[in-house]
Amino acid sequence: MPREKIDLPHHVEYLSILDKDGNVDQDLEPDIPDDQLRKLHRYMLLGRRFDERMLRLQRQGRIGTFAPIKGQEASQIGPVAALREDDWMVPAFREAGAMIWRGQSMEGILLLYGGFNQAGEMPEGINNLPVAVPVGTQVLHAVGLGYGMKYRGDDRVAMTFFGDGATSEGDFHEGLNFAGVFQTPVVFVCQNNHWAISIPRSHQTRSETLAQKALAYGMPGIQVDGNDILATYVAATEAVERARSGGGPTLIECVTYRRSVHTTADDPTRYRTDEEVAEWEERDPITRFQKYLKDKGLLSDQELEELEEEIDTEIRDAVEKTEKRMEELAGEAMVMFEHMYAELPPYLREQRDELARELAAKEGSNG
Amino acid sequence: MAKMTMVQALNHALHQQMRKDDSVVVLGEDVGVDGGVFRVTDGLIDEFGKERVIDTPLAESAIVGTSIGMAIYGLKPVGEIQFSGFSYLAFHQLESHAARMRWRSQGGYHVPMVLRMPYAGGVRALEHHSESREAYYAHTPGLKMVIPSGPRTARALLVSAIQDPDPVIFFEPKSVYRAFREEVPEEEESMPLGQAQVVREGGDITLIAYGAMLRPTLEAAQRLEDEDGVQAEVIDLLTISPLDTDTFAESVRKTGRAVVVHEAPRSFGPGAEVVSRLVEKSFWYLEAPIQRVTGFDIIIPMFAYEQVYLPGVERILRGARETLNA
Ligand SMILES: Cc1ncc(C[n+]2csc(CCOP(=O)(O)OP(=O)(O)O)c2C)c(N)n1
Ligand SMILES: [Mg+2]
Numbered sequence: 164m165p166r167e168k169i170d171l172p173h174h175v176e177y178l179s180i181l182d183k184d185g186n187v188d189q190d191l192e193p194d195i196p197d198d199q200l201r202k203l204h205r206y207m208l209l210g211r212r213f214d215e216r217m218l219r220l221q222r223q224g225r226i227g228t229f230a231p232i233k234g235q236e237a238s239q240i241g242p243v244a245a246l247r248e249d250d251w252m253v254p255a256f257r258e259a260g261a262m263i264w265r266g267q268s269m270e271g272i273l274l275l276y277g278g279f280n281q282a283g284e285m286p287e288g289i290n291n292l293p294v295a296v297p298v299g300t301q302v303l304h305a306v307g308l309g310y311g312m313k314y315r316g317d318d319r320v321a322m323t324f325f326g327d328g329a330t331s332e333g334d335f336h337e338g339l340n341f342a343g344v345f346q347t348p349v350v351f352v353c354q355n356n357h358w359a360i361s362i363p364r365s366h367q368t369r370s371e372t373l374a375q376k377a378l379a380y381g382m383p384g385i386q387v388d389g390n391d392i393l394a395t396y397v398a399a400t401e402a403v404e405r406a407r408s409g410g411g412p413t414l415i416e417c418v419t420y421r422r423s424v425h426t427t428a429d430d431p432t433r434y435r436t437d438e439e440v441a442e443w444e445e446r447d448p449i450t451r452f453q454k455y456l457k458d459k460g461l462l463s464d465q466e467l468e469e470l471e472e473e474i475d476t477e478i479r480d481a482v483e484k485t486e487k488r489m490e491e492l493a494g495e496a497m498v499m500f501e502h503m504y505a506e507l508p509p510y511l512r513e514q515r516d517e518l519a520r521e522l523a524a525k526e527g528s529n530g
Numbered sequence: 531m532a533k534m535t536m537v538q539a540l541n542h543a544l545h546q547q548m549r550k551d552d553s554v555v556v557l558g559e560d561v562g563v564d565g566g567v568f569r570v571t572d573g574l575i576d577e578f579g580k581e582r583v584i585d586t587p588l589a590e591s592a593i594v595g596t597s598i599g600m601a602i603y604g605l606k607p608v609g610e611i612q613f614s615g616f617s618y619l620a621f622h623q624l625e626s627h628a629a630r631m632r633w634r635s636q637g638g639y640h641v642p643m644v645l646r647m648p649y650a651g652g653v654r655a656l657e658h659h660s661e662s663r664e665a666y667y668a669h670t671p672g673l674k675m676v677i678p679s680g681p682r683t684a685r686a687l688l689v690s691a692i693q694d695p696d697p698v699i700f701f702e703p704k705s706v707y708r709a710f711r712e713e714v715p716e717e718e719e720s721m722p723l724g725q726a727q728v729v730r731e732g733g734d735i736t737l738i739a740y741g742a743m744l745r746p747t748l749e750a751a752q753r754l755e756d757e758d759g760v761q762a763e764v765i766d767l768l769t770i771s772p773l774d775t776d777t778f779a780e781s782v783r784k785t786g787r788a789v790v791v792h793e794a795p796r797s798f799g800p801g802a803e804v805v806s807r808l809v810e811k812s813f814w815y816l817e818a819p820i821q822r823v824t825g826f827d828i829i830i831p832m833f834a835y836e837q838v839y840l841p842g843v844e845r846i847l848r849g850a851r852e853t854l855n856a
Contacts, residue, residue, distance in 0.1 A: 227654050227655070228655060228656055279835075282832070296615075297616055359588050361564035362560065362585055362588065493834065496831070499828055499839060514826045
């Protein structure tokens with residue numbers, strides 16, 4: 164009748180490969196092809212610049228509220244880089260970088276934050292679910308997708324993103340529990356950016372780490388330096404491979420920081436200090452990766468300058484195109500009746516006609 | 531008397547009730563240090579501390595379920611759901627427990643809690659931030675469902691909601707939060723729940739509205755007077771459940787014509803209930819079919835088209851004129 168420590172089948176690890184100054188741990192350094200390294204860098208930089216541009220557009224009233232990703236580029240690009248195109252990605256609402264990597268256009272994202280229904284349309288052949296605003300709720304959808312993959316015998320994986328705050332919602336726990344019980348091929352990626360609006364990570368849960376919550380559901384959990392793209396990529400690659408080969412789900416906690424506002428409606432000076440933000444600026448995911456690439460001879464100052472220009476042009480084109488599209492779509496309010504059901508029921512057709520008559524009358528009286 | 535916005539008036543009510551009664555506690559996401567995302571709870575944590583103004587982890591179900599326990603224990607929790615669009619994560623706690631505890635315990639336990647939440651559209655927000663789903667709560671036996679229309683009614687109704695012995699769902703029209711100011715008396719003022727208000731008298735037609743729709747309805751009434759020489763009576767429902775039938779039934783017995791206005795989808799909405807009661811209570815006085823001017827039975831569009839969706843002065847006028855000309 165002993166009283167002893169119980170050995171659990173899983174334990175929680177911490178992983179960091181590239182430190183904040185860009186020094187690499189050579190034992191842990193993954194073997195990633197040069198092109199892939201360049202691509203990771205390009206998408207992180209694009210994510211950053213696009214985010215900055217959206218913030219300016221929002222401040223100028225050209226788009227509505229959105230959730231900036233600044234500082235979290237490695238936490239989202241590393242994980243999705245481990246996916247195959249035919250895998251699925253289930254985002255929350257702060258994954259613009261991951262969405263772009265996965266083939267969604269900047270135009271689509273701008274249109275969403277510009278307030279247009281039409282933005283919901285997913286480009287052909289892309290297995291991403293749309294943005295999910297209710298915190299944590301999307302986690303379960305990934306589990307269901309994973310169940311479908313397993314049921315059909317497809318060697319695919321579903322990856323879902325959520326924040327530190329989301330781990331307090333019931334749906335998060337129910338999702339992990341289902342995935343554990345059914346051994347679905349799911350990778351749960353928590354972007355622990357230290358804040359859920361004004362609530363610090365320490366007030367969200369008494370747990371030392373978020374990764375350890377995996378243990379309660381019988382799956383491996385790993386905490387990684389979320390500002391280290393090598394670490395996020397390695398952890399996700401392992402998790403994706405495990406899931407794909409029938410090894411079940413994994414929880415990855417990416418420790419990062421939300422350097423910007425929660426959304427453009429938020430004023431973080433009410434609840435956090437400038438010093439804290441400055442501290443995390445020094446742990447920037449992009450600067451350290453650039454140093455790594457330069458050390459490897461994969462990036463020169465001139466190449467970087469050219470890349471910045473290229474990205475700038477791409478973003479400018481996307482903004483111009485979207486603003487034109489928004490002008491064209493502005494008069495298309497009748498689309499609000501589209502996609503409610505496979506077929507519009509008669510009473511809704513009546514309501515649609517009612518609105519059409521109203522708009523036509525208005526047009527007439529203005530004309 | 532001070533001129534206040536609805537946000538200030540609600541904040542004032544919370545301060546006053548917390549000073550008066552130490553069983554009142556406030557809980558929710560970002561209600562403490564941040565003062566609430568709309569600042570309705572601003573400053574409370576400074577005066578009352580974090581034991582009474584509780585910044586919770588992110589879990590609506592826990593906010594409501596915990597409030598139920600607190601209320602049974604004798605506290606008066608005033609919970610905040612950041613947007614009504616996120617209240618569904620707590621719906622089971624409301625339907626399965628808050629609404630039933632008094633009944634289930636045959637009067638042994640009751641749940642004097644208030645659950646505040648901003649609702650409705652008009653602020654160019656993301657998905658889930660603009661819906662009007664008061665019908666869910668009004669349809670739930672055991673809950674009360676209150677919706678003020680301006681700063682003064684908001685303050686007075688929140689006071690009553692906090693003092694009420696039963697669970698009250700308190701919807702705040704977010705487009706009204708800072709839209710205008712009204713005189714709000716310093717001394718405590720309350721209004722009975724379950725009582726509508728005649729806010730404009732007239733004998734030709736009755737316009738029934740609540741929440742953010744009250745102002746466009748009043749404007750439409752003014753235009754009916756100016757442009758058509760018609761005197762419209764305007765009724766502000768204020769409480770959706772229990773619905774004050776007498777006030778509007780009596781008005782329609784006088785005017786013989788009625789239009790119900792709300793932002794919520796039309797089918798199975800509060801307007802349907804108002805019309806049914808009018809048919810039951812004032813049928814023989816009706817001179818024309820009753821009109822509903824409401825949101826359409828679709829998901830409220832993203833904000834580029836939101837203003838087209840929302841009922842406004844023109845749509846209310848058209849409904850009123852159709853009723854008048856019928
Ligand atoms: C169910 C639900 N409750 C509340 C909100 C309002 N809200 C939006 S984001 C957020 C904080 C989310 O924190 P976290 O999960 O850490 O994600 P982050 O915003 O930091 O990316 C809150 C409370 C919401 N969108 N959904
Ligand atoms: Mg967070």
